[in-house]
Amino acid sequence: MSANPTAVKQKPNWLIEMLGSTIGRKLMMALTGLFLILFLAIHLAGNLQLLVPDEGRTFNEYAEFMGHNKLIQIVSILNFAFIIIHIVVSIILTRYNRTARPVAYAYNRASANSSWASRNMIWLGMILLIFLVLHLINFWAKSKFGPIEEVVYEGRTYHDLYAIVKMEFANPLIVGVYVLAMAGLAYHLLHGFQSAFQTFGVNHVKYTPIIQSFGLLFSILVPLLFAAIPIVMYVQSLL
């Protein structure tokens, strides 16, 4: 608390001051969050090719293309950086926000004025983080470093990533973990999607209803389709 409120502390750099403020930290959450949403849409479009009934050829060709395209590689590094920023800032913010109320209410009816998802973003995020680590160990690490079968289509050899996915999704435990994580994603997005626009300062009678409707649709449809992949592949493994 400064004695003279009109004397604003001189900080070394305006950009750092902006990003370090409570509003600026939220800007980082919203920017990285929206980028991750874009990533989800692209990732889903790619993964749905797993369901093309051609023993994985479409998917394997797509994976090969993604793995060798320079632009995709740059974007994927950016994606890693953004998810780390999103996680680190979310932990800093959540810890800071806890200090803002040192003594808790004896009786608090938070459900009377806010959604469950909005109050539990950090826990929903933690579910996603645990999932992310498992997911990376499961597929990304195996596709990069693991021993991997090869298939030949029209004289060209491809890594048979489809075989790895097929094997993983024959395990009901893994399928269960994926479905649960997607429920977590749905709730994270249910609050996060529209929240990011509010953080940017986009709140307008014309656009906010559209953003909210689209956000609702996206938050339900995308996790649902993601969850459908392991379920369908598990059922296929039984046939």
Next chain:
Amino acid sequence: MNMKLTLKIWRQSKPDKKDAKGNFTPGGGKMETYALNEVSPDMSFLEMLDVLNEKLVKEDKEPVAFDHDCREGICGMCSMYINGQPHGPDRGITTCQLHMRSFKDGDTIYIEPWRAKAFPVIKDLMVDRSAFDRIIQAGGYVSVNTGVNVDANEIPIGKGIADKAFDAATCIGCGACVAACKNASAMLFVAAKVSQLALLPQGKPERKARVEKMVAQMDEEGFGACTNTGACSAECPKGISLEHIARMNREYFGAKLTSERV
């Protein structure tokens, strides 16, 4: 029909302490239980507490300290967290506008002070909200020279803008937004003040410096960040809209990116 109530009220004799570095030391206190009979449904919530206090005084006990002034919903003093919500269960009103008919015979009512690091408890249900005053002092004003009165309609202002600015100006600085927020964030209050002046032509000259200074002071006071939960707006007795928070965010990013202050 009079009601019998059980009141659970936060009692605290020593004030919370907040030092210059922002370290917070709770004064300590506890929830005490009081039985109150003969409560009329026509009483306001504050009148009910007056009755309790008269009873406590007669019994030679310390009355419950609480803030109040206008008792008609305009001063914003009557800060009380009632049954888990600021200003109680009803929407769009302050504690002084809450009536006992909103409760039932035999109810237990929890009454607590606003809980925020930036609002230290002075005693019982009274909190120190001078953090809000310091935010206003940091930039929540327009600088005008004294002298001859300016004609009220000298600067034309569109009806839509005037209405929006007026909506923001209805904020009474009660602090319910901070109390309701899971992060004890003051965004709705600060946004209402920034918005009101940013919308009006009179506020334009100091627009960028204002939002930069007010946000800096808000952070300095130790209010949390915004998670956009919307609890503030839902509990605000004046129904201040989240639209103002979006406007403040725009003002803030715009000012930071374009002002000459480096």
